[in-house]
Structures are given as C-alpha cells and as structure tokens.
Amino acid sequence: MKTANKTVTAERLVRDALEKAEHFRDYNIFTYINKTGAIQKAREIDAKIARGEKVGRLAGVPYALKDNFLSPEGETTASAHILERFTSPVTATVVAKLEAEGAIMIGRTNLDAFAHGSSTENSYYGPTLNAFDQERVAGGSSGGSAVAVALDIVEFATGTDTGGSIRQPASFNGVYGLKPTYGCNSRYGVVAMASSTDCIGFFTKSPDDMDLLMSIASGRDPKDMTTLPDYYNNTKSGARLGDSRLAPARPSLRGSGAQSAPVVANVHETPTRRIGVIKDFDNKSVDSEIRNALKRKCETLKKKGYEIVELEMPALKYALAAYYIIVPAEVASNLSRYDGVRYGFRSDKSKDLDSLYENTRNEGFMPENKRRIMIGNFVLSSGFYDAYFLKAAKARTLILQEYEKAFEQVDYILTPVSPSPAFKLGEKANDPVAMYLEDIMSVSLNLAGVPGLAVPAGKTKAGLPIGLQLVGPRRSDKQLIEFAKELD
Amino acid sequence: MVDMEIKREDILHLADLSDLSLTDEEVESLGKDLQDIIKYISQLDELDTKNVEPTYQVFEMENVWRNDEVVEQEADREALLALSEKSRDNQIEVPKVL
Structure with a gap:
C-alpha cells in the first residue's frame, strides 16, 4: 500500500483519489465525497512528515468508507431515506483506529439500504455499476466499496458482511474481501443489521494489505461487548494450522472462556496440509466457469503438495433457509429503533404519534427493508415461532457442528463465493427469492461465525471476475490471509 | 407449513406488528413476495432437528463486570437533541400521543 512520504505527499495521494472518484462518477460509487476534510487531513499529515514526526502505518492512504459506518464526516445514511440528513456525533471504533494510523476517508460508499441485498440495487441512491461491465450489478450489499477498490480509486475500503456482503461484491469485481471471525473487529458505530452475524471487514488489492488492515482493526473494544481479545496480532507469522504451538487451548465453536488467554485458533494436528471442497457445492447450480476455476485452483494446490479432501456437509443445504429466518428476525428487532422521533427522516403527514411511526417507516424504508422486517415479525410471531425461528436456531447448531467436524479433517475449505458471476442490472430485482439464492454459499459462514476470504480466481470468457472463498476455523483469519498467497 | 397461504389480513397484521402503513399496492406486492419467501424457508421442515x-x-460469551463509575459519553445532550427533526427546551417534540 502506497503511503505518504517526503517525496509523495498525502495531499497528492488524496487529490489523485478524488480526481479518480470524479472520473468514475457514472458508476454511482459514492454517496458523499469528503473533499475539504480529506485535503485538510492530508495537509496535517504532510506537515508532520516535514517536521520529521512519526506518522502512522496508513499515513495519507486514501480509503472509502461504506456508508453504514458512523463518523461526523458527512451524513451516515446506510443508503436509506430514513437516515437522510443524519450526521453522527460519534465515530465507529474501526474508523477511529484507521484514522489514528493516518488513513484518509475520501468518500462514503453506496450500499443496499441497511445492507439488505446482494446487488446494491436496493439503495435509495440507485445502483452502483460493476467495475468490469456497466450493465451488470456491483454485487452487494457493499457494492460501492468493492467497485471503489476495483477501479483503483482508493487503496482499500471498509465493508460489513452479514451473509456475504463483503465476499460477493469482492468476487464480482475481482478484489480481495474478508469476512473475519465473528467478534474479531468492533461493531461499535456501525449500523446494526443482524447482531449475531454482522462482521466488519475490508476490500483490498492484495493479501498483504488485508493483513495490515486487520492488524490495525482487530481486538477487544470496551464499547462492543462481543469483541474477542486480540488474537490476530498474536498469531505467529508463517505459522500454519496444524502447528501445535498455535493452539494453547482449543475452544469449541460455542465454548466459553474467551476472556483471558489470547487463544489463537482452534486448530488441530494434521500430518499434511489438507484442503476441503464441499461435495454439494460443486453441483449443477454453479456456473460451469466458476466450477472450472475451483478445479484449477485445486490442481494448483495439489501440485504444491496439498491434499484435496471431499467433504460431506448435508446441513449446509439448509443454511440459506435458516439464514432468511434468523437474520430477518434480528433485522425486525434492530430496525424497530427507526421511528422518526430521535434522529433521521420524519414524515410530516402525521396527526398523532402512532401515525408518525407508521408513515415515517413506510416512507423511509425501501421495499426490501419492509420485506425483511415483516418476515422477521412473522417468524417470531406467536404460532409460528417454533416452526420457524426455533427450527432455524436448531439448524444453526447442525451447521456449526458440520464446520467443527470439517475442520477436524481439513485445514481450510475452498468454495465458490456465489453460484454465478455478476448478473445484469434488474435481472433479479423483482424476485426476492432469486436474489436470496445469490447468498447460498456465503451465509453458512456467518451462521457459524467462521472467517471467509474472497480471493480473485481469474475471469470468465466474457471478462467477468470469478471469486473463490477460503474458509477457516474461528480465529484463523491471519493464516487464511497468508494461505491466499498460495493460491496464486 | 409449505402450503401455507398468506392472506390479506395476515399481511395487514404483520404490517401492524412492524409499524408500517402500507399502501394497497404494497399489501398486494408484499403479499406475493412474502408467500414466496415463506415457501422457500419452509423447506427447513425436511431437516431432522430432533434432540x-x-x-x-x-460468540464465546463470558460475563464481564464493569466498574461502577460514571463514564463520559462521546456525544453530549445538545448534540443528540440536535439530531431530532423537532426539539425545544431540552425535549424532543412529537405530535399528540393520545
């Protein structure tokens, strides 16, 4: 990652990024451009460099911020009408950490409103276009962030991943995208979608950049009680899963006792390095060019001495159904706070408090937000709770157990990110279930809390990027990033 | 549950639970969408979850007690009240409640 120094100033880096953002305006990547603030911050960093003072590891590095991260710079809208004109008085922990290292936010990026979607078409501000084909979707929900990195406007961008919202747009645009282990990075100051699966991650152009960002972002945050102690920076470089020195203890996926010891990964001893492929995922629903890309990577790995192991994970077939019960339930709860009273948009049509809530919410939410809220209230409502929500929570246990079992047999799992490359704008916009099926390979990781890294894996004949997903056990994020280099 | 039919009154009930004042067109289109989604998620019926x-x-939960001290918050009262569309005298203004 290019940082500022005495010859290349932060102001130059920032101005270049702002010019590129302007040049690619047609793509509808940004909901806000932070021109004045970014240049001012760049000058402060340049002054420090001129005085010979120490600067951070991201000094002068321009980055793009997904518009569901709170900070006082610009409005945090989550690309939703209901948060229009909302300027946050607080700063998300991850933003504060990046800025403390000298990173400079040049703009806020477009997303599906409240991160509900897989194409960025559900944005109040219109869709973001794919970096490789303007007639196709960027993927989502972090579409703007993925395209900002793919078009080389910025060095990196932030994202959130509740069911694939980092990995799928990364794969649609040919960049790296990491969904870390649940609890690795603080969620404080990020607009909540589904609290038991929301993860904070990044888009980068290389595994090394991802490693640098994770070493900055990870660790316990007193403002987010679901952050883990910093295991990321306690992972020895060059170590791999299977090294016993990596594993002072092995917590189970749902075990207790995360508090004191910085346990690095729940790893196991294997004589040779084994990579799993999931039998049911390599099936006819996956585009043949993506299946071939997966096969090619497996061949590469075999030549490097890895053993490829076929895994049976039958419960994964039900992950998407479980996900679209559990997540809407949490969405319905998290989005109940948007009532037009304390912040954000307020409908002016109301005569009393009840109609103020109802009108504000109906005018302020996008159709997909309403679908998820209503499905959430359906699966939680009396008479349906056992059949849907409880059933899904039990399915989640089976999915967790399948991952636990899988990682007793293999070090990592390699799968497609999504069944197809970037689809055409509008192609799935009127069919919610077809859109949900986009997430069929990504959601199980969120339900299990395990990390996944989307890596570029060539292009289709039509020139669209293909992405593959590397999956590891909980807390194996650093090893996953290092292993990604083996795939080249 | 797969063949469950979602009726207009069900949609209106869910809209009520969700604090949404749907238009007639929305009742119709959301009704269709919800029917499709419920059909999809009902495939969980097939999965054996006995025992x-x-x-x-x-998250590997462990309870953490905080010190019993007043903590300064990032945003003060003025900044928070300024976020509301209507506020005066340190209070948020809303239309009549009853």
Whole structure:
C-alpha cells in the first residue's frame, strides 16, 4: 500500500483519489465525497512528515468508507431515506483506529439500504455499476466499496458482511474481501443489521494489505461487548494450522472462556496440509466457469503438495433457509429503533404519534427493508415461532457442528463465493427469492461465525471476475490471509 | 407449513406488528413476495432437528463486570437533541400521543 512520504505527499495521494472518484462518477460509487476534510487531513499529515514526526502505518492512504459506518464526516445514511440528513456525533471504533494510523476517508460508499441485498440495487441512491461491465450489478450489499477498490480509486475500503456482503461484491469485481471471525473487529458505530452475524471487514488489492488492515482493526473494544481479545496480532507469522504451538487451548465453536488467554485458533494436528471442497457445492447450480476455476485452483494446490479432501456437509443445504429466518428476525428487532422521533427522516403527514411511526417507516424504508422486517415479525410471531425461528436456531447448531467436524479433517475449505458471476442490472430485482439464492454459499459462514476470504480466481470468457472463498476455523483469519498467497 | 397461504389480513397484521402503513399496492406486492419467501424457508421442515439444541449466538460469551463509575459519553445532550427533526427546551417534540 502506497503511503505518504517526503517525496509523495498525502495531499497528492488524496487529490489523485478524488480526481479518480470524479472520473468514475457514472458508476454511482459514492454517496458523499469528503473533499475539504480529506485535503485538510492530508495537509496535517504532510506537515508532520516535514517536521520529521512519526506518522502512522496508513499515513495519507486514501480509503472509502461504506456508508453504514458512523463518523461526523458527512451524513451516515446506510443508503436509506430514513437516515437522510443524519450526521453522527460519534465515530465507529474501526474508523477511529484507521484514522489514528493516518488513513484518509475520501468518500462514503453506496450500499443496499441497511445492507439488505446482494446487488446494491436496493439503495435509495440507485445502483452502483460493476467495475468490469456497466450493465451488470456491483454485487452487494457493499457494492460501492468493492467497485471503489476495483477501479483503483482508493487503496482499500471498509465493508460489513452479514451473509456475504463483503465476499460477493469482492468476487464480482475481482478484489480481495474478508469476512473475519465473528467478534474479531468492533461493531461499535456501525449500523446494526443482524447482531449475531454482522462482521466488519475490508476490500483490498492484495493479501498483504488485508493483513495490515486487520492488524490495525482487530481486538477487544470496551464499547462492543462481543469483541474477542486480540488474537490476530498474536498469531505467529508463517505459522500454519496444524502447528501445535498455535493452539494453547482449543475452544469449541460455542465454548466459553474467551476472556483471558489470547487463544489463537482452534486448530488441530494434521500430518499434511489438507484442503476441503464441499461435495454439494460443486453441483449443477454453479456456473460451469466458476466450477472450472475451483478445479484449477485445486490442481494448483495439489501440485504444491496439498491434499484435496471431499467433504460431506448435508446441513449446509439448509443454511440459506435458516439464514432468511434468523437474520430477518434480528433485522425486525434492530430496525424497530427507526421511528422518526430521535434522529433521521420524519414524515410530516402525521396527526398523532402512532401515525408518525407508521408513515415515517413506510416512507423511509425501501421495499426490501419492509420485506425483511415483516418476515422477521412473522417468524417470531406467536404460532409460528417454533416452526420457524426455533427450527432455524436448531439448524444453526447442525451447521456449526458440520464446520467443527470439517475442520477436524481439513485445514481450510475452498468454495465458490456465489453460484454465478455478476448478473445484469434488474435481472433479479423483482424476485426476492432469486436474489436470496445469490447468498447460498456465503451465509453458512456467518451462521457459524467462521472467517471467509474472497480471493480473485481469474475471469470468465466474457471478462467477468470469478471469486473463490477460503474458509477457516474461528480465529484463523491471519493464516487464511497468508494461505491466499498460495493460491496464486 | 409449505402450503401455507398468506392472506390479506395476515399481511395487514404483520404490517401492524412492524409499524408500517402500507399502501394497497404494497399489501398486494408484499403479499406475493412474502408467500414466496415463506415457501422457500419452509423447506427447513425436511431437516431432522430432533434432540438438537438451538444456537442463538456464536460468540464465546463470558460475563464481564464493569466498574461502577460514571463514564463520559462521546456525544453530549445538545448534540443528540440536535439530531431530532423537532426539539425545544431540552425535549424532543412529537405530535399528540393520545
């Protein structure tokens, strides 16, 4: 990652990024451009460099911020009408950490409103276009962030991943995208979608950049009680899963006792390095060019001495159904706070408090937000709770157990990110279930809390990027990033 | 549950639970969408979950007690009140409640 120094100033880096953002305006990547603030911050960093003072590891590095991260710079809208004109008085922990290292936010990026979607078409501000084909979707929900990195406007961008919202747009645009282990990075100051699966991650152009960002972002945050102690920076470089020195203890996926010891990964001893492929995922629903890309990577790995192991994970077939019960339930709860009273948009049509809530919410939410809220209230409502929500929570246990079992047999799992490359704008916009099926390979990781890294894996004949997903056990994020280099 | 039919009154009930004042067109289109989604998620029926405990979160939880001290918050009262569309005298203004 290019940082500022005495010859290349932060102001130059920032101005270049702002010019590129302007040049690619047609793509509808940004909901806000932070021109004045970014240049001012760049000058402060340049002054420090001129005085010979120490600067951070991201000094002068321009980055793009997904518009569901709170900070006082610009409005945090989550690309939703209901948060229009909302300027946050607080700063998300991850933003504060990046800025403390000298990173400079040049703009806020477009997303599906409240991160509900897989194409960025559900944005109040219109869709973001794919970096490789303007007639196709960027993927989502972090579409703007993925395209900002793919078009080389910025060095990196932030994202959130509740069911694939980092990995799928990364794969649609040919960049790296990491969904870390649940609890690795603080969620404080990020607009909540589904609290038991929301993860904070990044888009980068290389595994090394991802490693640098994770070493900055990870660790316990007193403002987010679901952050883990910093295991990321306690992972020895060059170590791999299977090294016993990596594993002072092995917590189970749902075990207790995360508090004191910085346990690095729940790893196991294997004589040779084994990579799993999931039998049911390599099936006819996956585009043949993506299946071939997966096969090619497996061949590469075999030549490097890895053993490829076929895994049976039958419960994964039900992950998407479980996900679209559990997540809407949490969405319905998290989005109940948007009532037009304390912040954000307020409908002016109301005569009393009840109609103020109802009108504000109906005018302020996008159709997909309403679908998820209503499905959430359906699966939680009396008479349906056992059949849907409880059933899904039990399915989640089976999915967790399948991952636990899988990682007793293999070090990592390699799968497609999504069944197809970037689809055409509008192609799935009127069919919610077809859109949900986009997430069929990504959601199980969120339900299990395990990390996944989307890596570029060539292009289709039509020139669209293909992405593959590397999956590891909980807390194996650093090893996953290092292993990604083996795939080249 | 797969063949469950979602009726207009069900949609209106869910809209009420969700604090949404749907238009007639929305009742119709959301009704169709919800029917499709419920049909999809109902495939969980096939999965045998006998004797399986539910999982509600995947964080390795441990309770942490905080010190019993007043903590300065990042945003003060003025900044928070300024976020509301209408406020005066340190209070948020809303239309009549009853």
